[in-house]
Amino acid sequence: MSELIDRFLNGERRALARVITRVEAESEEGRELVRALYSRTEAAHTVGITGSAGSGKSTLTGGLAKELRARGKTVGIIAVDPSSPFTKGAILGDRIRMQDLALDPGVYVRSMAGRGALGGLAPAINDVVAVVAAFGFDYVLIETVGAGQDEVEIAGTALTTVLVNNPGTGDDIQAMKAGILEIADVLVVNKADLPGADTLASQLRALLSLSPAGERRPPILKTIAAKDEGMVELADAVDEHRQFLRESGGERKRRETNARHQLLATAQAILLEKIRQRTEGGNLESLVARIADRELDPHTAAEELIATLNLG
Amino acid sequence: MAAAPSSSNEKIRVLIAKPGLDGHDRGAKVVARALRDGGCEVIYTGIRQTPEMIAEAALQEDVDVVGLSILSGAHLELFPRIVDELKKRDVDDVLLFCGGIIPEEDTAALNDLGFAAIFRPGTNTGDIVQFVYDNVKR
Numbered sequence: 137m138s139e140l141i142d143r144f145l146n147g148e149r150r151a152l153a154r155v156i157t158r159v160e161a162e163s164e165e166g167r168e169l170v171r172a173l174y175s176r177t178e179a180a181h182t183v184g185i186t187g188s189a190g191s192g193k194s195t196l197t198g199g200l201a202k203e204l205r206a207r208g209k210t211v212g213i214i215a216v217d218p219s220s221p222f223t224k225g226a227i228l229g230d231r232i233r234m235q236d237l238a239l240d241p242g243v244y245v246r247s248m249a250g251r252g253a254l255g256g257l258a259p260a261i262n263d264v265v266a267v268v269a270a271f272g273f274d275y276v277l278i279e280t281v282g283a284g285q286d287e288v289e290i291a292g293t294a295l296t297t298v299l300v301n302n303p304g305t306g307d308d309i310q311a312m313k314a315g316i317l318e319i320a321d322v323l324v325v326n327k328a329d330l331p332g333a334d335t336l337a338s339q340l341r342a343l344l345s346l347s348p349a350g351e352r353r354p355p356i357l358k359t360i361a362a363k364d365e366g367m368v369e370l371a372d373a374v375d376e377h378r379q380f381l382r383e384s385g386g387e388r389k390r391r392e393t394n395a396r397h398q399l400l401a402t403a404q405a406i407l408l409e410k411i412r413q414r415t416e417g418g419n420l421e422s423l424v425a426r427i428a429d430r431e432l433d434p435h436t437a438a439e440e441l442i443a444t445l446n447l448g
Numbered sequence: 449m450a451a452a453p454s455s456s457n458e459k460i461r462v463l464i465a466k467p468g469l470d471g472h473d474r475g476a477k478v479v480a481r482a483l484r485d486g487g488c489e490v491i492y493t494g495i496r497q498t499p500e501m502i503a504e505a506a507l508q509e510d511v512d513v514v515g516l517s518i519l520s521g522a523h524l525e526l527f528p529r530i531v532d533e534l535k536k537r538d539v540d541d542v543l544l545f546c547g548g549i550i551p552e553e554d555t556a557a558l559n560d561l562g563f564a565a566i567f568r569p570g571t572n573t574g575d576i577v578q579f580v581y582d583n584v585k586r
């Protein structure tokens with residue numbers, strides 16, 4: 137493993153690719169790699185790109201990366217696509233829209249399957265983001281699954297969240313009401329070549345005007361990602377938000393918010409696994425039967441299950 | 449030979465690529481879907497890939513398997529260049545297969561290049577999935 141880390145620290149992209157595979161497998165070796173590399177992850181600016189399926193996230197991610205490259209910055213991209221809930225397999229097609237970057241030595245693109253995680257990300261996403269950041273990229277862009285209203289998780293992973301909307305879909309405004317707007321640091325109206333872009337932009341502006349006074353209002357940008365239009369403004373908006381985070385002390389706060397979120401989520405997963413390991417085939421089954429018989433309600437049963445574990 | 453990946457969290461990753469200039473990717477997509485349905489994670493990069501792009505994608509995606517689909521007849525020209533580009537990047541441990549319109553008389557040359565199987569039109573996609581699980585190097 138230390139040989140792999142040496143090659144990684146030497147800047148070998150093949151080693152980065154292998155490290156991600158190990159980390160994604162959530163194996164003991166993967167955990168050790170994250171442990172060894174985690175302290176190096178601070179410098180990168182992480183940007184989440186989210187929005188409904190087909191809204192142009194991949195195209196936009198590619199366009200933003202090209203603009204950042206033109207500014208002399210290096211970019212790591214993690215693009216998540218859904219896994220089939222039935223076969224657990226996946227077709228990962230986000231690279232198709234990033235062909236211009238295929239041979240750029242300052243860009244690394246990794247496709248990742250959602251593997252059933254909720255929230256448009258993947259179970260190991262935070263660890264994978266950490267190792268990509270540790271490789272030394274200036275920016276790490278994370279494209280989520282186009283999951284409709286389920287994209288809120290990204291705000292716990294990235295420092296800047298870009299929400300991509302399209303004109304004429306209608307359901308976007310619906311989603312706004314469900315609280316998605318709150319996670320956006322930059323709002324994009326992509327496919328601005330289609331009718332309705334200005335209407336959508338003003339609807340978004342109207343919605344934003346409802347947020348409390350004194351709060352930062354995310355900028356609303358019109359883009360045509362398919363033609364690389366608006367990418368300069370998008371890169372500027374991302375940097376402007378980063379600057380805002382720094383000056384307001386928000387960067388530290390956001391890192392802490394994200395850390396808390398990740399810590400609790402991970403602890404939850406570990407506890408759940410422990411509970412399963414210790415009670416499956418025993419206590420768990422008898423409690424399941426008693427709930428099914430309507431002898432116990434699920435909450436009381438869960439309390440009982442946990443009580444037997446001595447977790448307090 | 450391991451039939452399935454060692455850890456239950458470790459999926460077989462397959463790159464399905466279409467080198468060359470022909471724009472028909474129906475076959476490639478059918479294979480990609482069959483492998484997905486077989487539980488693999490399939491990276492699909494679209495049409496008109498150069499040898500460099502294919503090798504670079506294989507490296508970045510750390511795939512276990514590379515499947516090439518070709519209909520244009522340029523396989524004897526393009527495939528050696530792809531194998532070269534993979535070697536240049538030290539990507540030497542992937543399972544290679546190809547499919548498409550490939551004359552029988554080219555079989556030996558492609559086997560020598562490292563292609564473990566050639567699937568021609570009419571192949572049962574289940575056979576491709578089985579081939580991948582039986583031969584993946586892990």
Ligand SMILES: Nc1nc2c(ncn2[C@@H]2O[C@H](COP(=O)(O)OP(=O)(O)OP(=O)(O)O)[C@@H](O)[C@H]2O)c(=O)[nH]1
Binds near residue numbers: 193196281
């Ligand atoms: N008209 C128009 N089409 C666009 C624009 N940007 C992207 N598209 C097209 O929209 C389609 C979807 O683009 P993607 O970038 O794959 O969208 P996505 O959100 O990544 O899709 P998923 O990852 O499948 O959710 C493609 O056909 C793009 O060419 C744009 O600005 N205008």
Ligand SMILES: [Mg+2]
Binds near residue numbers: 194195230279
């Ligand atoms: Mg996409």
